[in-house]
Amino acid sequence: xxxxxxxxxxxxxxxxxxxxxxxxxxxxxxxxxxxxxxxxxxxxxxxxxxxxxxxxxxxxxxxxxxxxxxxxxxxxxxxxxxxxxxxxxxxxxxxxxxxxxxxxxxxxxxxxxxxxxxxxxxxxxxxxxxxxxxxxxxxxxxxxxxxxxxxxxxxxxxxxxxxxxxxxxxxxxxxxxxxxxxxxxxxxxxxxxxxxxxxxxxxxxxxxxxxxxxxxxxxxxxxxxxxxxxxxxxxxxxxxxxxxxxxxxxxxxxxxxxxxxxxxxxxxxxxxxxxxxxxxxxxxxxxxxxxxxxxxxxxxxxxxxxxxxxxxxxxxxxxxxxxxxxxxxxxxxxxxxxxxxxxxxxxx
Amino acid sequence: xxxxxxxxxxxxxxxxxxxxxxxxxxxxxxxxxxxxxxxxxxxxxxxxxxxxxxxxxxxxxxxxxxxxxxxxxxxxxxxxxxxxxxxxxxxxxxxxxxxxxxxxxxxxxxxxxxxxxxxxxxxxxxxxxxxxxxxxxxxxxxxxxxxxxxxxxxxxxxxxxxxxxxxxxxxxxxxxxxxxxxxxxxxxxxxxxxxxxx
Numbered sequence: 306x307x308x309x310x311x312x313x314x315x316x317x318x319x320x321x322x323x324x325x326x327x328x329x330x331x332x333x334x335x336x337x338x339x340x341x342x343x344x345x346x347x348x349x350x351x352x353x354x355x356x357x358x359x360x361x362x363x364x365x366x367x368x369x370x371x372x373x374x375x376x377x378x379x380x381x382x383x384x385x386x387x388x389x390x391x392x393x394x395x396x397x398x399x400x401x402x403x404x405x406x407x408x409x410x411x412x413x414x415x416x417x418x419x420x421x422x423x424x425x426x427x428x429x430x431x432x433x434x435x436x437x438x439x440x441x442x443x444x445x446x447x448x449x450x451x452x453x454x455x456x457x458x459x460x461x462x463x464x465x466x467x468x469x470x471x472x473x474x475x476x477x478x479x480x481x482x483x484x485x486x487x488x489x490x491x492x493x494x495x496x497x498x499x500x501x502x503x504x505x506x507x508x509x510x511x512x513x514x515x516x517x518x519x520x521x522x523x524x525x526x527x528x529x530x531x532x533x534x535x536x537x538x539x540x541x542x543x544x545x546x547x548x549x550x551x552x553x554x555x556x557x558x559x560x561x562x563x564x565x566x567x568x569x570x571x572x573x574x575x576x577x578x579x580x581x582x583x584x585x586x587x588x589x590x591x592x593x594x595x596x597x598x599x600x601x602x603x604x605x606x607x608x609x610x611x612x613x614x615x616x617x618x619x620x621x622x623x624x625x626x627x628x629x630x631x632x633x634x635x636x637x638x639x640x641x642x643x644x645x646x647x648x649x650x651x652x653x
Numbered sequence: 654x655x656x657x658x659x660x661x662x663x664x665x666x667x668x669x670x671x672x673x674x675x676x677x678x679x680x681x682x683x684x685x686x687x688x689x690x691x692x693x694x695x696x697x698x699x700x701x702x703x704x705x706x707x708x709x710x711x712x713x714x715x716x717x718x719x720x721x722x723x724x725x726x727x728x729x730x731x732x733x734x735x736x737x738x739x740x741x742x743x744x745x746x747x748x749x750x751x752x753x754x755x756x757x758x759x760x761x762x763x764x765x766x767x768x769x770x771x772x773x774x775x776x777x778x779x780x781x782x783x784x785x786x787x788x789x790x791x792x793x794x795x796x797x798x799x800x801x802x803x804x805x806x807x808x809x810x811x812x813x814x815x816x817x818x819x820x821x822x823x824x825x826x827x828x829x830x831x832x833x834x835x836x837x838x839x840x841x842x843x844x845x846x847x848x849x850x851x
Contacts, residue, residue, distance in 0.1 A: 310673065317676050321683060328687060335694050342701050350708050357715070533723065540729070557732075569744030569751030570725060601723040640780055641709075643716040646723035 334634055341610050341636045348608055349639050352509065352522045357645055359498065359511075360602055364649030365408040370435030372415030372491055375649035378541045380453065380461040381596045382407040382649070385532065385579045389451075389463045389497040391516030396591040399579035403501030404530045404602070407453070407463075408649075413494035414445040418454075419472075421485025428473040429454060429484070429492060441471040446494070451514045453495040454480065456488035458550045459542040459597075462590055463495060465514075481587035488544070502528040509606075526624040526638065527607035532574040533644070534598035536564040541597070551585035551594050561594055571600060601646040610636035703838070706796075709781050710819035710840040713798050717775075717817045718842050720746050721800065724758050726813065727848045736850040738810070746800075747775045747786035758813055758846075761801045766818045766841075767834075774799045776822075794822050805845065812847045 364382035366375050376382050383406050385399040394400075409415075419432035419442075437444035446452065446469045454476075455461035462484075464476040474492060484490035499512040502525055509525045510518035538559035539552055549555040560583060564572045574595055584591045607624055610616055616627025617635040629635050724741035731737050745755025755772045765773035774787035776794035785791045798819045805812035820839045827836075835841060 313673055314676055317680060321680055325683070325687075328691075332694060335697065339697055339701055343704070346701075346705055346708055349712075353712055353715075566753065567750060569746065569753065569755075570741045570757070571723065573750075601719070641712060642781070643712060644719045644723065646719045648722070651722075651727060 338615070338634065338636060341612075341615050345608060345610055345636055345639055348522060348524070349606075349641060352525075352606055352608065353641065353643060355521055356500070356604055356606070357643070359500065360406070360604070360645040361647050362408050362649075363406040363602075363647040366649065367409050367413055367415035367435075367493055368411070370415050371417070372434075372493065375651075376407060376409055376493070377597075377649050379457075380407070380455045380459060380542065381585075381592050383532070383596055383599050383602070384592065385530070385576070385596070387499045387501065387512060390499065390512055390514050392512070393516075393589070396586075396589055397580050397582070397584055397593055399576045399593070401529045401531070401576060403499060403528075405497065405499040408496050408498075409493050410496045414492075416442055416446070416492045418484055418486050418490040418492070421487065422480065422483045425481070425483060426476075426479040428470075428475045430473045431492065432486070434491075443469050443471055443474060446474055446492070451495050451497060452476075452492050454484055454490060454492045456482075456484055456490040457542055458488055458544045458548060459552065460484075460550075460586055460590075463497060481590055488548070500528075507609075522606075522608070524609050524611050525606065526609050527605060527640070529605040531603035531605075532579065532596075532599045533568055533571040533601040533603055534564070534574050534595065535600050536566045536570075536572045536598075538563065539594070539597035551583050552597070561598075564598075574599070600650050601644055603642065603644045605640070605642045607638055607640045609638045706821050707838060707840070710796060710821065710838070711842075713777065713781055713796060714817040714819040714840045714842045717746065717798055717800055717819075718815060718844050720751075721758070721802070721815045721817070722844070722846055726758055726846050728850050738848065745772060747772055749783040756802075758802050760804050765801045766799050766816060769797075769799070773801065790822060790825075796821055797825055808847075811849070812845055815844045815846060817842050 364375050364377035367373050383404065385404060386394040387403055388405040414434060414436060416434035417432045418429055420430040431442040433439045433442050446466060448466050448469050450466045451463065452466055452474065453461055453463050460482045462480045464478055466474050467477040468475045497514045501510060503510045507524055507526060508520045509522040509528055511521045512518045538561035544550050546557055547555050552561065553559055566572050578595050579593055583594045585594050586592055609624060613627035614629065615636045616623045617629045617632055618626050620626055622637040624638055724744055725739050727739055728736040729739050741757035742759045743753045743755060744757045745752045761773055762770055769787035771787045775798045776784045776790045777796040777798065778784050778793055779795040784794050790797065796819060800817045803814045805814055818839060818841050824836055824838050
C-alpha cells in the first residue's frame with residue numbers, strides 16, 4: 306500500500322511538474338517574443354513617421370518674397386541617387402533603394418542676382434531681397450552655408466559659401482553656368498538630404514550635405530522607392546519664350562514625350578527612364594529631365610527582428626531566414642508600402 | 654502535513670489515503686492559480702495585436718490620403734495664358750494598380766465612409782496588401798479602407814475635403830455602423846486640397 310501511494314504521489318508530482326514546466330516554457334517564449342514584436346512595431350511606426358515627415362517637405366521653397374513658392378517650379382528636387390554631398394553617385398545614375406531631395410529650410414532666403422557672372426569661379430553679386438536692408442542683401446547668408454543658385458531655364462548649382470560679404474557670395478567651387486539676372490537667376494539656402502539603405506549594416510541611413518550618414522532605422526532588409534510621375538511633359542521650369550532648354554524648344558514646344566499612364570492618371574518611372582535622358586544641366590548637376598515629372602513617391606520598407614533566433618525558415622515571411630522551425634516562436638518581418646505626395650511637387 | 658506529523662509520531666498505520674487527498678487538493682489549488690494567470694498572457698498578446706492593428710490602419714489611411722492628394726486638382730495655363738481647371742475624375746484607387754475606370758476626385762455619395770460602395774472601398778490582408786474592392790469583402794480580408802471626397806460647401810469649385818477611414822474587419826463584423834459613428838480602434842483622417850489660379 307505504501308508503495309502504491311508512493312507511485313501515485315510520484316505520478317501526480319511528475320504530471321504537475323510537466324504541466325508547470327510546459328506552462329513556464331510558453332510563458333517564457335511569450336515574454337521573449339512580445340517585447341520583440343512591440344519593438345518591431347515601434348520601429349515600423351517611427352520609420353513611417355520619419356520618412357513621411359521628411360518626404361512631405363520635398364521641394365519646399367522660400368516662404369516669402371518674390372521667390373516664394375515651390376522650389377520644384379525652378380529646379381528638380383527629387384533624384385534617384387545620392388547627390389550634392391561627398392560620396393555622391395554619378396548625376397545620371399538611378400537606383401530604387403536611395404533618394405536625394407532638396408528643400409529650402411524654414412526661413413530660407415531668396416536673393417536675386419544683381420549682375421551676370423563673368424567667370425564661373427567668380428563671386429555672385431546679389432540684389433536686394435526680402436528680409437535684408439538694400440545695402441546688405443547677403444545679410445541672411447553665412448560662410449559655410451549650403452546654397453543653390455538657379456535660373457529660369459532650370460540650370461542650377463549647389464555649392465557651399467566659401468565667403469560672404471554684405472553684397473556678394475563666393476562659391477567654394479566653379480559653377481557650371483554663367484548665371485545672370487537676364488534669366489532671373491537667384492540664390493537660396495538649401496537643405497540637401499539623401500535617404501538610402503546601407504546593406505552592410507542593414508540600416509536605413511540619412512545623409513546630409515557633409516556626406517556623413519546617420520542611422521534612421523535599424524534592421525531594414527528592404528527599402529524601395531517608386532517614382533510616380535505626370536505623363537505630360539514637365540511644364541516648369543518655364544524659360545522666357547525664345548530660350549531653348551532641355552525641356553522645350555525656343556518656341557515653347559515640349560521636347561519630352563507624353564508617357565502612357567499605368568498608375569491611374571500617373572505613370573511609374575523605371576530606373577531606365579530615370580537615367581536615359583534627355584540630360585539637363587551641366588557637370589555634377591546634370592539630371593534626367595524625367596525627374597521633373599515626379600509627383601509622388603511610393604516607398605516600400607521591410608523590417609526584420611534583430612536576432613536570427615526570432616526568425617523562421619520561410620523565405621516568404623523572412624527576407625533573411627533564421628533558424629527557428631516553429632512559426633509561433635518567430636517574429637515575422639513587417640512589410641509596408643506607403644505613398645507620399647509632397648504638396649510642392651504638384652506643379653502644373 | 655498532519656499525516657506526516659502523525660507518521661513520525663505514531664507510525665504509518667493511521668494515515669492511509671490522506672497523502673493522496675492532500676496531493677489532489679494541492680493540484681486543484683495549482684490549477685486554479687494557473688488558470689487565473691493564463692488570461693494575463695492572452696491579454697498581453699491581444700494588446701500587441703491591437704497595437705499592430707492601430708499602427709497599420711493609421712498607415713493605410715494616411716497612404717490613401719496621400720494617393721488622393723496625388724490626383725490632379727489644379728489649374729493649368731493654356732497656350733493663350735488662360736487658367737483652366739483640371740481635375741482627375743477617372744482614377745480608380747480601389748484596385749492595384751489604379752486604373753482610369755473610377756471616380757477620381759468626383760464628389761462621392763454621402764455614405765461611402767460607412768457602407769461598401771464600389772470605387773470608394775478596398776479590402777486588405779493582414780500585411781496591408783490589396784485583396785479586393787467592394788462591395789463584398791473577400792474571406793481573407795483583415796482590414797477595410799473607405800474614403801469620401803466632398804466639395805467644401807463654401808468653396809465647392811476650388812476646395813475638396815478628403816476623408817479616409819480604415820478599420821479591422823473584426824470591428825466591422827462586430828457591429829453594423831449607424832451613420833457616421835466612430836468606433837474605438839477606427840482610424841479617420843481628414844484633409845483638404847485646394848487649387849488656386851496663381
